Amino acid sequence: MSTTQRFYIKEHLIDLSRSEVTFAQQTTKVEPKVLQVLRLLAQNAQEVVSHQQIMEEVWQGSEVVPNALQRCIARLRKVLGDDAKSPRIIATHPKIGYRLMVDVQWLPQTTRQGVTIASPPNLKTLGFIGITLILVLTTVLGIWQSMKTPKRSIHSLKQITYTDAFESEATYSPDGLHMLFNRNVHACQSHIWAKNLKTGVESQLTKHPGFYRDTRFTPDGRSIIFTKQKSCHQDKINAHEPLQANCWQIDMIDFAEALNAPQAASVRYQCQNRAIERPVALANHQYAFLSQQGNAQALLRFNAINQQTTSLFSPEHQTIYTYDYDPIKAQYAVLSYNREGRHLLSLLNLHGELLHQNQIDTHGELGQLSIRFSAHDDALLAVLNGKLYHLALDGKTTPYHSAVHNIVSAQSHPTLPSMIAIQGTKDTDIARIPLYGEQETSITRIMNQHVQPYPSFARSKSREKYAKFQPNGELIAFISARSGQDQIWLWNGNQATQLSYFSKQSKIEQFSWSPDGQKLAVVSNAKLNILDLQGGAQIIKAPEPLIEVLNWHPHFGILVTALRPSAHTLWRLDLKTQVFTTYAVDDVQSTWLTDHTLYLSKFDGQVFKRPLNSDTTDYEPMPTLNGHSMVLYKQYFYSYDMESDYLTQYDLNGELIRKLKPLKPFAWKISDIKGEHVLLEQLIELNQDVVELNI
Missing domain, CATH: 2.120.10.30 (TolB, C-terminal domain)
Known part of the structure; x- marks a missing residue:
């Protein structure tokens, strides 16, 4: 069990030595007994701790008022923002005990040091000095390590859309002046919109609603490309359920013209009976996207001039599930599972040749990552299970510490220290x-x-x-x-x-x-x-x-x-x-x-x-x-x-x-x-x- 006095539960910092809980730069004083209960639950995270064990270890046989434990749990839930009816942090197991439902991040033990030498040094004093030096070196090493791997945080959140509609597919323009997003008109149909981030003016870009996905700019910012899903056998689209799609195509809209008036899209890649995912525009009227090739998902390239499709990357014994493209460096980042079910990050050049490949550290989290290349460093922004991560090209992930949850996707601003994200439930x-x-x-x-x-x-x-x-x-x-x-x-x-x-x-x-x-x-x-x-x-x-x-x-x-x-x-x-x-x-x-x-x-x-x-x-x-x-x-x-x-x-x-x-x-x-x-x-x-x- 950890003996540290400080630990994180989600974004709440618990400091037992000060009897404080800090969240969003606000500090709350909490009774020591209450935090002792929390510490015991944290030391047994994800496991049920019985009423008897809590009473024995926290109160140690002393007399307590009726319902003391229940009052402590109620106080903890209030401080941690938990709900007893729909708990997300502390679960109640009736007639058994309680369970901390989330993982705990324990912080290193800190020691205050101050030494006064009042007599000639002896062995005991020298030993104490040695221990002090070791602690100092450990602290310096920790600081150096933290400088080497900087902590990443979200400092503030600004709402960009304010409607009751369902928004998705948010992305910046290459110059960072506009933002694209999809706004649903029904459960499956949407229009593509743009928002001027300086003036706040929103413009509907598509003339007709459709089942649109994977909206993004071409590298020069002149056009927008996206996938359109539709049925090859019927044109009727019901107003309140997912489309039973069996046809996928790549469409394009001129951005400048669409800002003046909604436009009908032109087809760049004709309707296919296999799903097309995440198309990106390359040079010379070429497009990359994910689709099935044989029995496996592959990264493909389509040449619109000669109407030829070629395979860029289809590794054996791997299952590709997503990718992104950096037009500045002309590189692809492809995520896949290997035979053991572990995530791999493969970096490819423009022609699909493998530059290097690394296993991704997901910190025990399961599920598929969503990624976009970062504009701020040689890395990717990744989202996994609603959480935001910095994903280095060597596969190391660093979580962003914030009170922001339920993130669906994110993209960094091309020049400013900010990112745009879809958040929802x-x-x-x-x-x-x-x-x-x-x-x-x-x-x-x-x-x-x-x-x-x-x-x-x-x-x-x-x-x-x-x-x-x-x-x-x-x-x-x-x-x-x-x-x-x-x-x-x-x-x-x-x-x-x-x-x-x-x-x-x-x-x-x-x-x-x-x-x-x-x-x-x-x-x-x-x-x-x-x-x-x-x-x-x-x-x-x-x-x-x-x-x-x-x-x-x-x-x-x-x-x-x-x-x-x-x-x-x-x-x-x-x-x-x-x-x-x-x-x-x-x-x-x-x-x-x-x-x-x-x-x-x-x-x-x-x-x-x-x-x-x-x-x-x-x-x-x-x-x-x-x-x-x-x-x-x-x-x-x-x-x-x-x-x-x-x-x-x-x-x-x-x-x-x-x-x-x-x-x-x-x-x-x-x-x-x-x-x-x-x-x-x-x-x-x-x-x-x-x-x-x-x-």
Whole structure:
């Protein structure tokens, strides 16, 4: 256990020697006993500390007033800005104890020194002087080390956008005078806007709304390029759900003309049936972007003059997930996973030749980084799990210390010591509605009006998602981040109880009940966990880092996705032999199984099927089904039809049987059906704004 008197919990500095807590340059005096409780929790971070242990170590048998411990916890929550109903720092385990939910940064012990020699030196005095010199040298070494690795901080935050709309894709112009951003007009459609950072004037640049992503300037600042996603088979775009895109293209707009009046975009790279990510403009009408090449993601270059596409970087035994381009140095920074699931940073020249490659230190954090080249030094700005980092080209990451959370992306100003960032949160709830009944009229509303389309259960301000009925039982399992990060929770009809206590930050999107309803399978920290209803966990070792659990079939075993051979590759675990086998299909989001057929959906919402026990690698498309919102129940598919807004029933071949009922806007994503009830995820609020950070 650490004996230091000073430590950080998030951005709060706790100084036990002074009985103070400092946050955002404000210092609060706190009772010593209260901080002793906090210190004990910090020494056992991520572990439950019992009531008895706290009483014995903090009060040591002395008499205390009733509810002394509860009062201390309440005081700590107030000082740390925590909420007992939706805790993010201190978790309560009823009738057991408390748990610090976040990691602790312990600071080195400091010693005040002052020596007066009143007699000739003896051995004891010389020893004391020696110890003092060692302490001085240690302090000097620490100062030198801190100068070598400077602490990075955010000094202030300035709001740039002030609307209730959903903003994204913020980027500076090369001269730093303007800022681009996307502003949604519906849940998936947006316009591209520019803001003059000196005058504050905003200008809509696009003439028509669209499903736009990856907006950025060309290096000369004259034009804007972006990806546009659309359906090749239909032009209708519904007003309140994600587009089921199967076509991606690169578009361009002249910036000066668009400042005068919104413009229609010109197509630079014709619509393709494979996803295009993060396009950047190169010289001589060439463009770089990420896309699938074979079964793997690759960095590609397209020449618009001869219409030729070539591969720049497609390393073996690595899975590329993002990159950025520095037009000044003509270099690419590519991030990927290696075979062990570790992050790699590869620096390439203009022609895709590898300059050097280093492993990235993510400090135990899981998930994918978002990066942009820094304009201030030879490094990258990186965002991971809502936190901002300085990523050196040797792979070393240094966190920015600030009270700013929930960062989505960031880019440094080309000349000033500031950066622009997207900051935001998503609040979704779970509703249980009748499968049949009266036809309800859809309501019309814009985003962020704090309206619940249907009554929610287990309501909180965090994101609740992916609810599943318990087979052979009355429980409902769901994912919630109300305790600080994604965990599995159970709802018994009256209250929600946390089942899992995964210690490291890990996003969870799916899980599966066992067929008998007594266990759940979920991936956390890239490992398969089998949970029982008492909270016990069994970890099953997999040959590759895992992403999600998709299905648990009584005869076929557990279906999961993994990082390799490529992203979201489908694997099967045979529970009898404990052997994993892979399928020749990637980009898999969800699966459904009958005794004879495997159905799966891709991330664009398309659904496919193939015989279950077959060696074929061919998958038959099922265009009537919407993989973003689909349930298999009693040999029927129930899927949300985006054209009619209806929950619709289909047979196993995807043929329409009947329309059941309309679903309300922002409440269309069904996750399970049992008896005559449907579980669905509904959007309550989606807040995302542009902010400028002073560094």
